[in-house]
Amino acid sequence: MSAEPNAPSAAAPSDFIRDIVARHVAEKRYPKIVTRFPPEPNGYLHIGHAKAICLNFGLARENHGICNLRFDDTNPLKEDVEYVDSITADIRWLIAGWADHCLGFKPKGALPANTTRDGRPDFYLGSVDPSTLNSQLSTGSANAEPFFASDYFDALHDFAVELIKRGQAYVDDLSPEETDAYRGAPDKPGRDSPWRNRSVDENLDLFARMTAGEFPDGARTLRAKIDMASPNVWLRDPLLYRIRHAPHYHAGDKWCVYPLYDYAHCLSDYIEGVSHSACSLEFVPHRALYDWILAALGLPRPLPRQYEFAKLVPTYTILSKRNILRLVKEKVVTGWDDPRLPTISGLRRRGIPASAIRNFVIGVGVTTFNSVTEIAVFEHAIREELNTIAHRRLAVLRPVKLVLTNISAGESIECEATNDPQNENPTTRKILLTREIFIDADDFAEVPPPKYFRLKPGGEVRLKYACIIKCDEVVKDAAGAVTELRCTADRATRAGQPDSARKVKGTIHWVSATESIDAEVRLYDRLFTVPEPGAEEDFMTVVNPHSLDTVTARLEPSLGSAKPDDRFQFERLGYFTLDPDSSASHLVFNRTIPLKDTWAKK
């Protein structure tokens, strides 16, 4: 249906926000559908952000619009370029081939000084074609960059002056503690500040001096003049600007007053020509303020509107920045890109395709209900995607030596193995069967449980792509541990041979002991042992001690030339990908996810 490469198999279902946008498109309310994804550059993106990203970019994609990546960087104390770079890279990876053509980037240096009659910079009005910018970017040009709220500090300042002139904002001298006390409580009205009724001229003068750096941090603020008795506490004369004598990572050292979120966000949306501003449910009480500011300034319509939806809460996962940081700091994980973490960089390193993340977050839908999504839904999306793209290989995680006594030492038997059985016309490769091979420890049981289809003393199994073997002898060491299995191969059961159709219950994977290579393989499991670690008093007490198991595996030789983006299915085991820790002399693979195992459950 879609011509888009790498498009999700399922179209995004309709939801209340899409319905609203569709209505607005039908009535031509906006010249263009413009959305935005507005992270603060103070941490890494995680799968929860992926939901917001796919909603905002999806809306743009479905309505021939654009979605701006805008850094909401109004707090100089918490932000850094390090995060700008990682967030930008994560987003580009996440939407590549799906909605990257909708990514709104602006030409470097195109700042709001270059404005049109209604005060908006001209880059959103169509004078710059986002697709041109994106092609510049993808060819390595540094001529385009994301949007930054801090690029609007001049415009925001001018709007603040306008608000003062309209009598809608005032400079307050209350201390932070007094401000709190005057605000009242949700069930108790606040009180007017004694500074609330200063003249416009005095406010103008004071705000200019605040901006000029005359006052120390915390001495004064700029506040909207709304209603200290409002039942909505966010309308009790919210702060617009605070004094912060600190340099800004992007805006430099020009400013010592910085706008607050509520003030900066709606106006940044306005400046960029955003039509639909989607955020999470905790901002519902802020919407009245969003609308108030735009109205108080008398800005021309159509104005952007805020819509709120529920965040993603997956089971067995922790998503808050603070908590992920704690896992990193206390070395439960190795870093922000640890494959056990729900960060985008972690998921990517784990080998999860961007398309699987997209399909998952799109599939859960967009509602206003605080729901919990079972991680199994994500796991299904991962397997579904990997099953179609991953090439099959043979690998043995916990090798046990097996000697085929009727194959001579120098002999090697060529077997044809299928790379991509999920395709209509699968390709194949050759693997070698030799006298000595390895099989997985799990695939042999000296005293088998009921219904055990694998190898057991005196029993038969098929070696995948090769032949049926029979276990004649179990060799053990002094301690009683199995050191070697001695079997006979039935060559007539090979593909193309007379008995090739002979059936046995079990088929197991294997690699030649001599024609195989060593690799470190990291087996990951859920990071937490309970479905809702966030509900625990301390989630550290429910960290899964077995979330990482590292083994030295034997792989078929072709895996030696694996590339970082390759995805493999090690047959009967799971999906694997090369880890960046790999080097020419030391291969490292990550298990992205095991295959579904209905046998193990029983």
Add this chain to the structure above:
RNA sequence: UGCCUGGUGGUGUAAUGGCAGCACAGGCGACUUUGACUCGCCUAGUCGUGGUUCGAAUCCACGCCGGGCAGCCA
């Protein structure tokens, strides 16, 4: 206890006054040189009580239960 907001199988969602559907999970079976995949079948739901209506998950009232809001964070 002020204001805002929500409640559909175990979980996530759809149905926008007209057959409660889909996906995941779970169960049974078929197929299988992956105990995977695929295919077939099954289990299971409208928070409660009234009302409006020919007809209510949907509209109204009351109740019950949950989430959010009092940063010079975003």
